[in-house]
Structures are given as C-alpha cells and as structure tokens.
Amino acid sequence: MTIVKHELKQGKTSFLIWTSSIGFLLAICVFLFPEMKGEMDGISETFASMGSFTAAFGMDRLNFGTLIGFYAIECGNVLGLGGAFYAALCAVSILTKEEKDKTAEFLLTHPISRTKIITEKLIAVLIQITAMNLIIYALSVGSMTMIGEEIPWKEVNLLHFAYYLLQMELAGICFGISAFLRKGSIGVGLGIAIMMYFLNLIANIAEVAKYLKYITPFGYCDGADIVSNGCLNSTMVAIGMTMGIVGISVAYLHYTRKDIH
Amino acid sequence: MDAIKIMKLTKYYGKHRGIIDLDLSVKKGDFFGFIGPNGAGKSTTIRTLLGLISPTEGSTQIFGMDAVEDKQAILHKVGYLPSEAAFYSGMKVKDVLKLSAGLRKKDCGAEAKLLCERLQLDTARKVEELSFGNRKKVAIVCALQHCPELLILDEPTSGLDPLMQKEFFDILQERNKQGATVFLSSHVLSEIQRNCTRAAIIRDGRIIACDSVDSLARTSAKRITIHGQVDLDKLDGVRDRKDSMDSVSFLYSGDIHDLLQVLSACQLSDLTITEPDLEEIFLHYYEKDGDTV
Numbered sequence: 001m002t003i004v005k006h007e008l009k010q011g012k013t014s015f016l017i018w019t020s021s022i023g024f025l026l027a028i029c030v031f032l033f034p035e036m037k038g039e040m041d042g043i044s045e046t047f048a049s050m051g052s053f054t055a056a057f058g059m060d061r062l063n064f065g066t067l068i069g070f071y072a073i074e075c076g077n078v079l080g081l082g083g084a085f086y087a088a089l090c091a092v093s094i095l096t097k098e099e100k101d102k103t104a105e106f107l108l109t110h111p112i113s114r115t116k117i118i119t120e121k122l123i124a125v126l127i128q129i130t131a132m133n134l135i136i137y138a139l140s141v142g143s144m145t146m147i148g149e150e151i152p153w154k155e156v157n158l159l160h161f162a163y164y165l166l167q168m169e170l171a172g173i174c175f176g177i178s179a180f181l182r183k184g185s186i187g188v189g190l191g192i193a194i195m196m197y198f199l200n201l202i203a204n205i206a207e208v209a210k211y212l213k214y215i216t217p218f219g220y221c222d223g224a225d226i227v228s229n230g231c232l233n234s235t236m237v238a239i240g241m242t243m244g245i246v247g248i249s250v251a252y253l254h255y256t257r258k259d260i261h
Numbered sequence: 262m263d264a265i266k267i268m269k270l271t272k273y274y275g276k277h278r279g280i281i282d283l284d285l286s287v288k289k290g291d292f293f294g295f296i297g298p299n300g301a302g303k304s305t306t307i308r309t310l311l312g313l314i315s316p317t318e319g320s321t322q323i324f325g326m327d328a329v330e331d332k333q334a335i336l337h338k339v340g341y342l343p344s345e346a347a348f349y350s351g352m353k354v355k356d357v358l359k360l361s362a363g364l365r366k367k368d369c370g371a372e373a374k375l376l377c378e379r380l381q382l383d384t385a386r387k388v389e390e391l392s393f394g395n396r397k398k399v400a401i402v403c404a405l406q407h408c409p410e411l412l413i414l415d416e417p418t419s420g421l422d423p424l425m426q427k428e429f430f431d432i433l434q435e436r437n438k439q440g441a442t443v444f445l446s447s448h449v450l451s452e453i454q455r456n457c458t459r460a461a462i463i464r465d466g467r468i469i470a471c472d473s474v475d476s477l478a479r480t481s482a483k484r485i486t487i488h489g490q491v492d493l494d495k496l497d498g499v500r501d502r503k504d505s506m507d508s509v510s511f512l513y514s515g516d517i518h519d520l521l522q523v524l525s526a527c528q529l530s531d532l533t534i535t536e537p538d539l540e541e542i543f544l545h546y547y548e549k550d551g552d553t554v
Binding site: 002003006010101102103104105106107108109110111112113257259260261 | 274311312313314315332333334335337339341343345346347348349350351360361363364365400403
C-alpha cells in the first residue's frame, strides 16, 4: 500500500481544491433555493419555453419550483461537470505522469510488479473519487437541512449515486488511456469529459441522436429521467460500467508490457 | 557465477536501432566499465537489464535469473542510478529516501544517514529546489541505501563536483570490496581506467571490444613521436598522424621491424615510444570499423 499512500499524498492539493469548489458551489446553489422558490412559477414557465435549450438541460420535464427539480438541474451541471472533470483528470494522469515527469525510472526499478503498481494507482484513484463524493453528498444534504426544506432522499441519493457511477466510468476509460500516453494527458482527460457532456446535450435536443445516451455516461445521469422514473436506466448503467471495466483491463494489458522511456 | 549475462540481445525501437546481437557477461564481484558515445546503446542495454523495456530478441540474466520472468527478484538485489535523476515534486529528500526504502520493504535509515553525511546531502530540502548535482546525490543514496549486490550506474558522475566524484568512487570501491558487483556506464574514460577492472566498448549498438582494462589499454599499437626528418609514406599501420614544426607523432600498429628499418634511414634527433592511453584507443574504436587494435 506504499504507492496508494504516496499517490494520495501527491494528489492531496488537487483533491482539496476540486472537492471544496464543487461542494461550495453546490451548497451555494442550495442556499439560493428558498429565495428563488417564490419567484419560480414565472421562471419555470420562461425556462420551459426556450425550445431546444430547455430540452438540452431537461427543463421541460423538471419543475424548477420544487427542491428536487431545482437540485437535479443545478446538480447536473455543477456536480456532473465538476465531478467528471476531476475523475477524468485524476485517472488520465495517474500512469502517464511517471513517464512525463521522468519518475518512471525511479518507481519501476524498485522491486514491485507493474501489476501491483497499476492496482495501487487504481485504488488511489477510486479512493479519491469516492471520498470526494461522500464529502460532497454530506455538504449537499447538510445545506438542504439548513434551508429547512424536506429532503427528497430517494431522488437525491439516486442522483448522487448516478454521478458517482459516471465518475467511475470516466475514470476507468481515462485510466486505460493513461497507460498509452507519455505526455499531454490533461488535455485528453478534459476533452473526453467535455465530449461526453455535449453528447448528452445533443441527445436531449435531437430525437435522431437519442442513441447517444447509451454512449455517454451523462445519459444515465439525466436528472429529468431519474426524477420522473425514480430509478436509473439499468441498460445504460450496464453499458457504462462495461466501458469502465474495459478501460481498466486495457490499462493492465498494455502497461504491464509497455516499454518505458 | 555471472552477475550479468546478456545473450544475443537485440532491441529495435520501431525501425530505429537500439542494440544488435549483444553478448556480454560480467562476473560476480567485477568492477565493470561500459564505454560508448551517446546513442551507442548503453542506456538501452541497461533498461533491458532492469526490465524497463522488453528485448526484441535474445535474453538477459542477472545472477542466473531471467530479466523478464524474475524481474522482481532481480530488482531486490539491484541498485540503479539513472543518468537523469528525477523525483516527485513537493517531496523532501528524506521522504524520497523513505519512499524508496518503503517500496523495497526495507528499513535503510542507518545506511541512508551514513551516505547522506558522506555526500553532504541535506535531507530537509525539497527535491525540486536542489541543483542537478544534489539531485544526483539523492539518486545515489536511493541506489545504495539498501546495500544491493549489483550496482547499475548510468553516467553517475555528471553534475558532481570533483570532490564528490572522489567520495562517490571511494564508496563504490568499498562496496566492491565487500562483494558487490559494479556495472558502470560512462563516456569518461579516466573514470573507467582508474576504477574498473574490466570494460566493454559499445558502438552503434554492438560490442566491439571486451577485455580487462589493462589489456584494452595495452595493445600492440604504440604512440611514436619523432623529432627530425622522416618519410613515413612507405610505412603501413600509421594512424592519427600529427605533424608539427620539426616533429611528427603517430599511432603505429604495424610490424616493429618495418618501422625500425624506415627510421634507421632517416635523420633523427629524438625518438619516444609510449603506450597509448585509453582515450586514444577509445577514439580509434569509434573512428574505424570495429576491428581491434
């Protein structure tokens, strides 16, 4: 577990910055809700009549005037994007950075198998993502309690769980990519996260592009679907988890026999 | 037993040559020099030994264990000093040393302290604040603190000041006397000549000579310096000819009788015949195709 500990120490600053930024933004938004609630009736109608923009964010099916409707949209953007960025960045750089910073010669000439290095690095990524989600969940539920609203537990839990799965999937894919790259990983990670996000927006707008929802993890994180169905789309989740696992397997297959320069 | 045994090792990077058909063995307890210019394949050979890259063909053994199959067991016994020492930013020297020991599951605190004192390394500093030479010292301690049986050193002295170089080689000599095998890759010949017992010369991915340092230096070639009027045109085996005002100096590897006959017909005021130093032989290996002197 030496490498896990080492990676957690190395990633500490990044973890604290991302977790506090996302948590802080989520809490701020929740605190804004009581003030906005009174004016929501008008706003909801306005939001509902902005055409494809409305559809893109699922605002045609969610009621902005309820806490869960408000939270699902706001959560979708803050936690969805923020969490996706963090998970992608964290995973895509974890193997690459050894070669980029030339520390590979140090690490890989110690008597540890590459398989063990990959496993410990993967554990470090999963710990960081899990810890971030738990902290953010606590902050979010805490702030809802503070504004005195009744908490829609089931929907909130489902939303947070869906975003946790999304981050796991992206982390798995990016981890696989990380095994191949030798430099410039950050751009790739951000690019993938943004691409996935926009694929979902497109799927929401255009009926012909609906199938994209099965490709992007944002498909099973759609607040409107989760709130109205009361469950996650198990097919999409299954596809997503498979992609994540494929990414991780590819990392093991490639990194164990990669030539290190 | 051989500490290192390389058999028919070939490595291509795509179409680029790394090393070709390399055979080399280093006996246990040797202080072995590995000489070659930049890009000759020194680092490729070392990286294969350490399992960082896998060979295209051939195999390597360390203490009789296969470099691919038994990599972990090998790395337990090996200390490696990379030519470019890089560490994780934000870490203090002592944390790096502790991390390295932790990865080996070994407590090396006492040995590390001793080495840091001898090399005058401040362990409270952060690694990214260190100069190149001081970073090198961190790498040296990492390579030595677990008292490995085989030391693989890739251009170890670059960046070290002369006093530190001396201290470093003193440590290596001590380790060697205690039974450790040292494999020293370098292009500083004086370093090899002073410290190593055996050496191999690599050029363009192939070993072109491998022998004891004494016999590598002691070849049939002589450095001849003549003062006076001479005509060397009829003489075979003259290389590296340098003419100055009234003297001429050259490396001669032909028949000594022919030389004497030519010289006896000339007007000489002075003549010296000396052994060429390793540097001259080394240059010769690079200038001409791989035939021995």
